[in-house]
Amino acid sequence: MVDENHILGFGYDTEVNQWGGTVNGGLKISMFDVSNVNKPKETFTEVIGKSGTYSELLYNHKALMFSLNKGLMAFPVNRTADNYKSDFSGAYVYNVSSNSISLKNTITHKETEPGFYGDNIKRIIYIGDYLYTFSENEMQVHSISTNNKVNELI
Template sequence: NYINSRYMYTIGIDLSDKVSKPDVDVYLGGSDTIYVSQESLYAAIADYSYDYRIEQTDTFSPEYSTSTVIYKFKLNDGNIVAAGQGQVPGTIINQFSMDEHKNTFRIATTTGDMWRDTSKNNIYILDENLNDLGKLEGLAEGERIYSTRFAGDRVYMVTFRQVDPLFVIDTSNPKAPELKGMLKIPGYSTYLHLVDENHILGFGYDTEENQWGGTVTGGLKISMFDVTNVSKPKETFTEIIGKAGTYSELLYNHKALMFSLNKGIMAFPLSRTSDNYKSDFNGAYVYNVSNDSISLKNTISHVESDIIYGNEIRRIIYMGDYLYTFSENQMQVHSISTNNKVSELLIK
């Protein structure tokens, strides 16, 4: 069994019992990524196994294989109990690579190396004891996973090298997951947000091929995908913001997105660049949103006198008819209905 030389603590607290002590356990072996369901906690860590030779040479690069070790813990009224261990080939990108569904554990991994053209992408399904149950291997050879999202029996996966394939995978039969549909478009999504059962928003980057046959990254790209027909997914809307160098924390941290379909609004932090990587906006973009479309509603910035440091908007929330934006230096309140700024609070 693979053992990492770190320690991992689990601390369980029963919030309904004010006098009980926390359940604290310490394990030899760390973790890279945590996924938590209603009933279980999964800790995953990458295992790189190298094939070292007795005689090393300057031209020898040891072969290695990668796998992901998964530790399962049951959550029981403040107690966290070790419940199993499993292992699958390849590595994951983040917590959205894992999911618990109908007493099974699903995980999306990439094996091999893009630079060697040996990479492949896979879905593995384990039973409740983390024993192998089913798998779908070998998707998008030569590419790697950029984002994954599980929704009911479906898995949505985005891989990328020169174009962005969106895969729709059916796991209703956990012993035989099946590729149902695929869509190839320019660019790639690093985060997929579920709008409803048939629509997904993708946030990532636009790309184009350069004169040498490689790929260059452009502005930030928002895509709306319609997966009503799983065999023929469609990109129904796309918007590209800024030029190369445009960035949002949302691309790598989903907590930066404020999204409410009931309210019909979404917002996220954005640093926008124009030609020659010149920054021309730092703040937040606010959109009207429905289950099949979005439109720009407002832009909000805390930056004054070109002083960006400390004024970058990091989080956005709403309460009632008001939108609250937060940076290190201040909080602003805007009316959702009129877009007007209502008040601000400087943070010292």
């Protein structure tokens, strides 16, 4: 919940195929205005990647870092491109308010081509003015204000 009138939803963008079934597309973020609970309105939507894009957030709410006070949210993403090949693995960081969501930064622990499981970011937390991202292989610290990596522990 962003505030008493706005909620966030996470899922897959879907399409109806030629046979009437559904096909998952990319990871979808939606903001809903629920000031009239009988007529919720989708006020914002963004789709990350293509079919095959995945986030642990879809199955585990603990994967979402959300701070209303900081106007910030972040979550892990394994993004897939048009060719069904992974083209990014890391975290997406967003600025969030009741009337907008905007991508602030992306963070990755991968030094080379995506695909090695141990480098997938699993959790994001903040302490003070820093974001901490955790994978099985390392922890990184990023400044919230500048987006710069300031430290890492491998």
